[in-house]
Amino acid sequence: MDGYNYNNLSRLLSGAGQLKDAEQAARRAVSLDPMTANFHAWLAAVNVLLHHSSLALSEADAEPAAGMRAWALTLAYTASGKRTQADRAMKTLIDGYSGNAAYQIAEAYAYRRQPDKVFVWLDRAWRQRDPGIGFLVYDPFLHRYRNDPRFAAFCKKVGLPVPNQDNAVSSDLMKGPQP
Secondary structure, three states, rough: OOOHHHHEEEHHHHHOOOOOHHHHHHHHHHHHOOOOHHHHHHHHHHHOOOOHHHHHHHHHEEEEOHHHHHHHHHHHHHHHOHHHHHHHHHHHHHHOOOOHHHHHHHHHHHOOOHHHHHHHHHHHHOOOOOHHHHHHHHHOOOHHOOOOHHHHHHHHHHHHOOHHHHHOOOOOHHOOOOO
C-alpha cells in the first residue's frame, strides 16, 4: 500500500473514532513519503484529536505544503491553548489559501467551536467544488455539528447521505477548546 492509501485509511479510521489506529496509519503514510503534501498535516490533525498538542505542533511544522501547514498549525495551536498563534495561523490560512482550502477553513472553525463560520465556509467550499467535501460524512472535526439542522441540509444539498446520529463517533473524542 502506498502513502496515499495509508493517509486515506487514517481519515476513515479517525472518522470511526479509532484514533490510535488512525495515528498508526498516518505515521505509515509519512514514513513512506515524508515530503508528500498533507501527510504531516493529517498526522498533526490526528494528534490534535488524541490531545497530543506537542506532537501535533511538531508534525504541523514538518508539513511541506504551506496551506496545509497553516491549517495544521491552526489546529495544533488551538489545541495547545495558544490563541494568538492560532489566530495568526488562521489568518494565514484564510488570507493565502481561501481559494483552495475552504473546506479546511471550515474544519478549523469547527474545532474552534464557531458553527456559523463553519457553515459559511462549507458553502464556500461547495461553490468552489472543494474535493474535501467528500470527507464530510466521516470528518471528525465536523462531527460535533451532526445534530445541527444546517449539517443535514448541507449534506442533502451536496448529494451526500446524512449521517446516522446513532452511529456517530463519541463526542468525547472530539472535544476541542472551550469557548
